[in-house]
Amino acid sequence: MQVGKRIYLKREMPDLKVVKSFAKLPASNVADCMERSNAMNPRIQLMSNPDQEMCGPAFTVHTRAGDNLAIYAALKYCHPGDVVVINDEGDDTRAVIGEVMMTWLRDQRHVAGVVVDGPMRDIDSLQNWKLPIYATGTTPGGPYKEGPGEVNVPVACGNISVYPGDIILGDPDGVISIPRKEAAELLPKAQAFHKKDDAKAAAFSKGTADLAWVDDALKDKGFNVIDDIYRP
Numbered sequence: 001m002q003v004g005k006r007i008y009l010k011r012e013m014p015d016l017k018v019v020k021s022f023a024k025l026p027a028s029n030v031a032d033c034m035e036r037s038n039a040m041n042p043r044i045q046l047m048s049n050p051d052q053e054m055c056g057p058a059f060t061v062h063t064r065a066g067d068n069l070a071i072y073a074a075l076k077y078c079h080p081g082d083v084v085v086i087n088d089e090g091d092d093t094r095a096v097i098g099e100v101m102m103t104w105l106r107d108q109r110h111v112a113g114v115v116v117d118g119p120m121r122d123i124d125s126l127q128n129w130k131l132p133i134y135a136t137g138t139t140p141g142g143p144y145k146e147g148p149g150e151v152n153v154p155v156a157c158g159n160i161s162v163y164p165g166d167i168i169l170g171d172p173d174g175v176i177s178i179p180r181k182e183a184a185e186l187l188p189k190a191q192a193f194h195k196k197d198d199a200k201a202a203a204f205s206k207g208t209a210d211l212a213w214v215d216d217a218l219k220d221k222g223f224n225v226i227d228d229i230y231r232p
């Protein structure tokens with residue numbers, strides 16, 4: 001089989017009940033429960049105007065820099081509820097997707113979202129869409145359609161490894177990837193963390209939060225609290 005031109009139609013899939021449950025949690029809380037890892041680089045920006053979180057199994061695409069033939073293959077083969085995750089080899093000169101392809105993904109494939117580690121175009125219209133769309137920016141520069149590229153192989157997106165079938169969760173903060181095999185075990189921890197985080201915000205609002213630990217940490221790490229002004 002020709003490496004660089006493999007299009008896998010099948011993936012190991014996550015438990016879809018688990019996927020649905022993650023959709024109710026902030027991406028930040030879930031990432032915190034993975035030792036604060038697995039959050040994509042902030043160059044991956046929310047470009048549309050969704051009214052709910054993006055959550056679904058990754059349908060991955062590795063496309064050649066500035067080329068979108070492999071993304072067209074994904075258009076053919078992806079499924080309802082998928083999040084299409086695209087690695088564009090770090091190119092920032094050409095948009096590899098725009099309104100025409102997004103219209104198909106929304107209306108014919110009913111995907112849960114699209115994440116492109118590269119530029120897109122037709123933002124004038126797409127910025128108002130409810131479909132969650134993440135990309136690094138926009139350019140009118142268009143893509144080639146030559147290949148090579150691959151579908152449903154491991155990809156890097158926003159500096160994070162994404163395997164086909166990993167759970168992709170996105171909200172206005174950005175996007176995280178949850179490893180498929182660990183997702184069910186992580187879910188209750190993330191739900192408990194989220195509850196605690198809400199309670200924490202309430203305690204900070206009322207002034208009942210206990211910040212004694214800050215003094216301990218500063219002392220422990222050798223900080224000096226100086227009752228004087230800074231003099232150059």
Ligand SMILES: O=C([O-])CC(=O)C(=O)O
Nearest residue numbers: 096097098099100101102
């Ligand atoms: O021309 C392309 O392949 C990408 C594009 O603008 C669209 O999907 O609307």
Ligand SMILES: [Mg+2]
Nearest residue numbers: 098099100122
């Ligand atoms: Mg277009």
